[in-house]
Amino acid sequence: MFKIQSRAFLFLFFLISFGAIAQQPVVINNNTAEYIFKSKEIVGLEDPKGELSFDAISSAAYQNKFKPNVDYYPKNYNRSSTYWYRVKVRFEEDFEKSSVIEFFDQVTDHIDVYFPDENGKYVHARSGADLTFKERLYRHKNFEFLIKNLKKGEYYYYFKIKSKDRVNVIIVFRTIERFIQYGLTEYLTYGLFYGMIFIFSFHNLLMYLAVRRRQYLYYILYILSVGLYEVSIDGIAFQYFWPQHPIWNEYAYGIALFCISSFALIFTKELLHVKQKAPVFSKMINVVLLLRLLFFLVCLIYNPDWFKYKFIEFIPLSIGFITGIYILWKKRYRPARFFVVGYSFLFLGFVIKVVHILGYARHIPGALGFYSLSFGFLFEMVFLSFAIGDQVRILKKKKENAQKQIIKQMQLNAEMKDNLNRELEAKVEKRTIEVKQQAIALQKQNDTIEKQNSELLLKNDLLLQQAEEISRMNVLLENDNINLKTSIEKVTDARVNATELDFDEFSLKYPDKEACYKFLSELKWAGGYTCLKCNHTNYCNGKVPYNRRCTKCAYEESVLHHTIFENNRIPINKAFYLVYLMYSSKGTISSHKLSEKLGIRQSTCWAYASKVKKVMEERKKDLRGVGKLGWAKLVLDKNA
Template sequence: MYKLLLFLKSSPVQKRNYTLLILLLLNFNVKGQDVVKIDDKVDQHIFSYGEIMCLEDQAGKLTFSQVVSPQYSCKFTPSDISTPQNFNIKSAYWYKVTIKDTVKSRKRWMIEFFDQTIDDITAYMPQDNGSYQSTQFGALYKFKNRQFHHKNFEINLAVNPDKEYTYYFRIKSQRTADIILVLRSVSWFIQYALNEYLLFGLFYGMLLIFAFYNLLIFVAVRQRQYLYYVLYNLSVGFYELSTDGIAYQYIWPNSPHWNEYAFAVALCCLSVFTLLFTSSLLHVKMKAPKLNRLINGVIIARIVFFFICFIFDKQLFNYKLIEFIPLIIAFYTGIIILRKGYRPARFFVLGYSFLFLGFILKFLLMLGIGWLNMGVVSYYSLSICFILEMCFLAFALADKVRLLKKKKDKAQKKIIKQLTANKKLSEEINTRLEEQVGDRTRELLEKTTIIEQKNDELNKTNILLQEQAGEISRMNLLLKKDNIDLQTNVEKVTRARVMSADVDFEEFSKIYPDKDSCLKFLSTIKWNEDYECHKCGNKHYFHGHAPYSRRCSKCSYEESVTAYTVFQNTRIPINKAFYMTFLIYSSKGKISSHQLSEILSIRQSTCWAFSSRIKKLLSDKKKMIKGAGSDGWSKIIVNYDQEHLTTIV
């Protein structure tokens, strides 16, 4: 009764303070909130379940005085999950925690919000006189306004021994955020922050090393998959910088508006370059055309969705689960290509398996499956999976280079084998010539012995023999010269043999074993150092990007080696097209398309279309190739008018 009279006679400020204390005591007794006790032996404590009381303000208009009133304080309920979330982004959420210092702590303490994406946090800090002081912070405010210049949100605590302090937090965010509240000592926070920033440095350093190394490879080999891999790595880094708060701290600290949707730009780039890299690395266009069309369609749809969100409603950026679609398509494409026997796809599938598991873990945690929450490991699980995935993608690129090198070595061995056979043939010819010369020499020596036995004819025949000996010496010199010519012209002998009309494709391929040798021969007979630009008539050129192509030094027009030849726009392998042209020419156009199809294992319709083109050229260029012999077939290749160009399917 005495306390009631004292309350009625007190000043309005004292009445308000007493009221707040009574309401806090009533609320504590009704809800049974767990009190977190400060202990110098424990440097940090993560609030969870009954230690956090929650209240949803669907209208977002409740004031602090209303929240602590009996009408609303009784509506606070303990969190039923370890990490509360603002599931309804249109609502404001109130949270309160109670802290008690049982003994006088020798450390300074702070409360940290672990999620850097929370837009607006209003903290109501209890004072010793019973009043509350409010502090605002969050992602919508400039970085320099924070108490601690750190990527997370922190506030200092002032506690006294044997006193309970209840802290209220009003949270409003346009994205679903994890309300991870951590009580930490400042000394522990400094140690933790330094270690965390060291790990960030290692993470982003690895991303930059991957990107820079593959950029150098792209500059050297000019293959697009390396450029897509570089852009993919940079997109991963941009996304991680945007979501972990590092970019807001160091890159755009005064642009909170941009910070709201920077992650969306990174995610869009990440999805697009993931699919482009997948298509280029795995040769999806050639190995799975339907999947390639699906990938192109998803890329276009993803870009369109980004601009729809950006122009009409930026809140749609929060639907991050849409990124699961490009990931599933890339993962599925890798599995399909691996089943088709393309070995570099095995590292690709393994890398995306880790990334797939990381996305699944994040998705399950977002659904509130608490037993999967392993603290820091779960929070950074996606970053760890990104690193593992990029390592295995690097292995996939290296494996692809290894396979290309293996094919090149195989081709080189084939060339060496052919050269060895040529050398053996040359040695056999030389041996036969030496035997002939030896036989000839022995015959002359026998004749000389018989002549010496003739007494009457010695003087006459000696002169004749001397003349014959001189002639033989000259013949030996000529034979040696012929021997040298034979050694240097073995390839010409082989070519002359191959250019005969009755050779098969295997023997013909010894001269033109692959595409490169065909293109090299084609460039020789096409230009023969007599280049003239088809666009401007300039006679000076540089080497182009494609093999054996030439680029005009004046207008930069690049002309491929097959342009303006009989092989332009044909899809037949060029070595088979060479052989088909040779067969048609050798048979004077009498060989049928059925015979060509059987010889070259090409569809009869394709052989008919290409042979019709060659036969027409034989008819049109009849005067030009008349008397040209076996070389006439090469002349019709480059003397080809523009109107003859059609595509051979």
């Protein structure tokens, strides 16, 4: 039994020793200021449930479960899992400089490190993007951990990484001196970058205030969005703007990316006059803007975790790039050449950034891969400024050409004015001579007229006397005309009531619609007006002549309402005449005869005659003994 246990112990010791030998140590001496762990120098273990403790991970049972890293830098491929990483370091001598381990990716949510101290016990430290900024060891945008033991020997360092975003686990050893130098240089570079953004923004703000062109305003909003995105992903915004609120880190870069895409496309439309030069691309840009807004709202309201799908920004970037190429190639618009060059740099930076994220960083220098998008934005801003300046130069040149044309036209106008003035002066001189001659002739005529006026004065006295006599005669004639007109009306009324008149004679009494409406009004309201709605007796004129509107409830009653002519479709004076003929003939006149007299279709005459005949039958008793005037009794509705 003892032999079996001994063999098992030896076998387990062999496995542990083999695992330890399998991971080659990184050698560090006093000349090492900085070292980046990469490739197989880092071994890792995935913990799908996140339940493993450090004691379990560091135990002999898990030593051989760590697997060598296959990528240039490790990644958390399964974002729901916790990952443990281990590096082996050998100090060939007592290290005299204070040093740190630094992690670069600022979106890493939680980082737990376990370093051996001078007594061989492991010390735990913690950092990450989900902790407030003041909990970090140093007030720096990256994550730093102070190494407790720098004595000669070999040591294992353990790192526990947990993040809901895909991160590159870049582990760097640095001395404090190197860290300070690197940090100062980096922040100085950031200061220059953001200073350029501020300068570009301020310059274009002044240009906007000077010329009031909206493209400057959109460009300002675009580069400010670029600045917001850069400070968000660099961790500087977390450091200076919201250090106590890590939750903002999940929203800031997503909001900034939405603003970048939106203002970039709007600026493209404004700068390149896409709506006029390429209407199809203008509609395409509008559709992309709408879809991008919908995706932003879904991420903001429903699931902020979707902000991490940054690859969708390739779509608006490509649309803007292709639009610039099309307008440059097809429309020969000069400012588009700088626009295309600027977008080419941004497109190249985007591609390099994607390559770096996908793990091909070994083929790209570190600074270029990490800051490629920032360089792309920087070059794009410079060339977009050139594009705006080129457009201003073109507009200035057009303005100068227009001014030259205006000056040339003003000179032509001045020459034409001088020519016209000379012609007018010649004409005026000629006309003046003619006027003088005419004045002499008129003077002679005035003398003649004065003589004739003397004769006319004498004749006017005679005419005045004759005018007085004529006035007296006119007064007498006017009285006679009044009497004659009254007699004619009486005779016409008598003829209307006594004999059957033709339409021309009948029209003397009822010549037009107004006369007919007046007759109906007097007939309908002979006993006074009463509102049909509220029984009010006061009224005013309605919208249609001879209608009456109640002054209390504003109900307007038509003069045709409750008459036989309601809903009438033929001229009212012809309808009057038709009723007159039907009554005069006692309903015996044919529709054919009515059509011939009225000039209306026979079917219409038949329908209207049937209506009148029906009323005559209903009021047969009422019409007895009323004479020829009875046709007017048919007009009003009996019930009314």
